[in-house]
C-alpha cells in the first residue's frame with residue numbers, strides 16, 4: 044500500500060505563529076515562511092510573527108532607506124512588514140512576504156494551530172500571561188528557547204513551563220544554529236524533540252495531529268537539516284547549559300590561552316551538561332542526546348567559537364568590563380542567555396548543596412558575581428604558586444579563589 048503523505052485526508056491546514064522576532068526568532072520565521080509556501084497541502088501560507096514593539100531608526104546606510112519615509116524612528120512591526128526585513132535584529136536578510144509581523148500577542152496566537160516560542164527565556168512568563176484565553180486549546184507548541192526555569196519548586200524546562208501554563212503540549216528545537224549563519228543559508232543541522240503525552244485536547248477531525256513528519260516539513264530546509272527525536276529534556280538542556288560553558292570558553296579566549304585550553308573547557312562542560320541532565324531529569328533525559336545530536340556537542344562547539352555568550356565573555360576579559368556592560372554596548376538589544384542561566388543553575392544547585400559537583404558551572408557563576416577572578420595567564424604559570432597552576436578539573440583552573 045502506498046504511504047500516505049503527511050496531512051493527506053485532512054481538509055484543514057495548520058496555521059503557524061512564531062512568538063518572538065529577535066535574531067533567532069526572525070531566522071526561524073524565515074524558515075517557517077519558506078516551508079509553509081513549500082508545503083501548501085499542510086500549512087496556511089501566512090505566518091504571523093509576534094514582535095515586542097519598539098521604535099527603530101533605519102540607518103541611512105540601509106539600501107532601502109528613503110529620507111522622506113525613514114528620517115525618524117518608526118514602529119519595528121511597520122518596518123518589518125514594509126521592508127520584509129527585521130532591520131534591527133536580523134539586518135540584510137530578506138524575510139518571505141508571507142511572514143507578517145504583529146505587536147499584538149493575542150492577535151498573533153488567535154487561530155494558530157502550531158505555536159513556535161522563540162524569545163529570550165526571561166520574557167516567557169509575561170508573554171504566557173498575556174496569551175491566556177486567546178489561543179486554541181488543541182494548539183501544539185515547539186520551544187526554540189535556550190534556558191531553564193528555576194523557581195521555589197525546582198528546575199523545569201521551558202517546553203514544560205509553556206505546556207503546563209497553557210495546558211497544551213510543547214516540544215523543543217535546539218541545535219548548532221548561529222542565527223545569522225542559518226539566515227544566510229549556510230548549512231546547519233538541528234534537533235527537534237516532540238513526545239506528546241498526558242491529557243491533551245485532541246485536534247478536530249479535519250486537522251492532522253502534529254507529529255514528527257509534520258514538524259520535519261515545518262523546519263527542514265536544504266540548508267537546515269532536521270532530525271526529530273523524542274528526548275525533549277536532552278534537547279532543551281543541551282541548548283540551555285552550553286551557554287554557561289560558552290562563557291567559560293570566552294574567558295579562556297580572552298586570556299589568550301589557546302585552543303587546547305578551550306577544548307579542555309568544552310570537555311569538562313560537556314560532562315557537566317550530561318551529568319546535570321541525567322541527575323536531575325533522570326526519567327526522561329538520554330545521555331546519548333548530548334553526544335549524538337546537534338543540540339549537544341555540536342551546539343557546544345559552535346557556541347564556544349561563534350556565539351554571543353562566548354564573544355561577550357571574551358571581550359569582557361580583553362576590555363576589563365563586566366559581561367553585562369559588553370552585552371549592552373555591543374549587542375544592539377540582543378540578549379545573552381548564559382549569564383542568567385549560570386545564575387539560575389547555581390540557585391538550583393546551591394539550594395541542594397551540590398555546587399561542588401559542577402565546578403565549571405559554579406566557577407562561571409562565581410566569576411559573574413565577582414566572587415572569583417578570571418586569572419591572567421602569566422600569573423597562572425608561576426610554578427611555585429600551586430593555587431594558580433592550570434588545573435583543568437578545578438574550575439578548570441581559570442580562577443583564583445577569593
Ligand SMILES: NC(=O)C1=CN([C@@H]2O[C@H](COP(=O)(O)OP(=O)(O)OC[C@H]3O[C@@H](n4cnc5c(N)ncnc54)[C@H](O)[C@@H]3O)[C@@H](O)[C@H]2O)C=CC1
Pocket residue numbers: 063064065066067068069094095096132161162163164166187188189190220221222223376377378379380
Ligand atoms: N541568536 C542565535 O544565534 C540563537 C538564539 N537562540 C535562542 O533563541 C532565543 C531567542 O533569542 P533571539 O531570537 O536570538 O533574541 P535576541 O537576543 O536576538 O533579541 C532579543 C529579543 O527580545 C525582545 N525583547 C526585548 N524586551 C522584551 C520584553 N520585555 N518582552 C518580550 N520580548 C522582549 C526583543 O524585541 C528581541 O526580539 C534565546 O533563548 C536564544 O538563546 C537559539 C539559537 C541561536
Ligand SMILES: O=C(CO)COP(=O)(O)O
Pocket residue numbers: 189218219220221222286289342345346349350351352353379380
Ligand atoms: O545558541 C546559539 C547557537 O546554537 C547561539 O548562542 P549565543 O546566544 O551565545 O549566540
